[in-house]
Amino acid sequence: MQREIVRDPLFLSQKSALATPDDLYLAQDLQDTLHAHQDACVGMAANMIGVQKRAIIFNYGLVPVVMFNPVLLAKNKPYDTEEGCLSLAGSRATRRYEEITVAYWDKDWQKKTISLSGFPAQICQHELDHLEGILI
Numbered sequence: 001m002q003r004e005i006v007r008d009p010l011f012l013s014q015k016s017a018l019a020t021p022d023d024l025y026l027a028q029d030l031q032d033t034l035h036a037h038q039d040a041c042v043g044m045a046a047n048m049i050g051v052q053k054r055a056i057i058f059n060y061g062l063v064p065v066v067m068f069n070p071v072l073l074a075k076n077k078p079y080d081t082e083e084g085c086l087s088l089a090g091s092r093a094t095r096r097y098e099e100i101t102v103a104y105w106d107k108d109w110q111k112k113t114i115s116l117s118g119f120p121a122q123i124c125q126h127e128l129d130h131l132e133g134i135l136i
Contacts, residue, residue: 002032003049007087012047013133019053019068027066027107030057041086043123045130048087056127060120067104074101083126083136092136096122
């Protein structure tokens with residue numbers, strides 16, 4: 001189900017709680033909402049749709065990847081960049097890493113690990129920040 005985008009910085013700056021298998025419905029809600037905003041958005045976290053659970057989605061090629069309880073395991077090659085966010089006006093400077101490795105539970109509640117580089121890694125890091133209540 002498509003959800004409304006939250007723009008309240010107070011809500012967005014709170015840390016998200018761990019997701020459980022009861023939260024698997026978020027995969028579809030995130031996918032529907034991301035699709036509805038595809039012209040201006042390449043990823044989102046559950047708190048952006050009003051749910052403070054550790055769940056994110058981001059575009060990885062032609063396939064959106066949904067992660068529950070993602071954990072950043074490794075990061076390499078730092079660089080500085082600017083990013084925008086559907087929940088916030090304008091863009092802001094931030095530090096990202098060219099290569100990352102993330103462990104997570106997928107939309108079928110299977111444990112996975114993925115290595116990302118380039119733009120997908122940047123998007124994933126932005127969404128991971130959302131889960132920690134970090135606003136760029």
